[in-house]
Amino acid sequence: MYQDKWKRVIQVFDSHYQEVPLETLGKDPYKVLVSTVLSSRTKDEVSLKASKKLFKIAPTFESLSRLDRETISKIIYPVGFYKTKALYLKKLSKIIIKKHQGNVPRSFEELVLLPGVGRKTANLVLNRAFSIPAIPVDTHVHRISNLLGLVRTNNPQETENQLKKVIPRKYWSKVNRLFVSIGRQYRSPKRLHKFLEENRLI
Numbered sequence: 001m002y003q004d005k006w007k008r009v010i011q012v013f014d015s016h017y018q019e020v021p022l023e024t025l026g027k028d029p030y031k032v033l034v035s036t037v038l039s040s041r042t043k044d045e046v047s048l049k050a051s052k053k054l055f056k057i058a059p060t061f062e063s064l065s066r067l068d069r070e071t072i073s074k075i076i077y078p079v080g081f082y083k084t085k086a087l088y089l090k091k092l093s094k095i096i097i098k099k100h101q102g103n104v105p106r107s108f109e110e111l112v113l114l115p116g117v118g119r120k121t122a123n124l125v126l127n128r129a130f131s132i133p134a135i136p137v138d139t140h141v142h143r144i145s146n147l148l149g150l151v152r153t154n155n156p157q158e159t160e161n162q163l164k165k166v167i168p169r170k171y172w173s174k175v176n177r178l179f180v181s182i183g184r185q186y187r188s189p190k191r192l193h194k195f196l197e198e199n200r201l202i
Contacts, residue, residue, distance in 0.1 A: 016185070028129070029129040031051070032129040033117075038050055046079055060102075061102050062093075095114060096114070119137070124136040127172075138176070145179070150163065150166055
């Protein structure tokens with residue numbers, strides 16, 4: 001049942017896909033990690049603008065680590081919690097240089113040890129930067145998965161765990177990009193519900 005439902009979801013969401021702003025930055029691990037940290041609780045358009053501005057001034061972890069917190073804060077403003085994120089970026093750049101020879105780690109366990117990196121960010125980095133199967137769960141993925149009946153969960157981690165059980169591993173990398181794209185296009189519950197109904201998904 002779930003396999004047939006999932007195939008239908010993929011088909012419909014793929015046909016309505018619109019590129020998510022942060023995907024335009026490409027797959028460079030440095031840019032993916034930093035931009036994803038900046039995107040937390042911030043609109044994608046704001047995160048994208050701040051990320052591009054920061055990457056012009058600090059294109060590597062080495063150059064980022066040389067900036068002080070106040071300078072980073074000014075560059076990334078007005079992303080949400082910009083002062084806290086500036087501190088995270090300063091700290092994680094130093095950690096990556098010291099412990100990982102300047103390279104973004106390729107394991108979930110190492111990524112979540114970095115300042116400002118939670119499950120969603122770690123999974124996004126694995127997925128987008130390294131093409132490692134993972135299911136990053138944000139509000140879009142959590143909300144739409146429950147609405148589709150793929151899961152019955154109360155929080156993102158539960159959603160991630162349940163989706164891994166019902167979705168074939170080869171499709172994990174599609175989940176976030178497709179669900180986020182649809183969630184951005186149909187932000188209101190009413191419009192999203194109508195879209196899913198019209199496409200016979202609920």
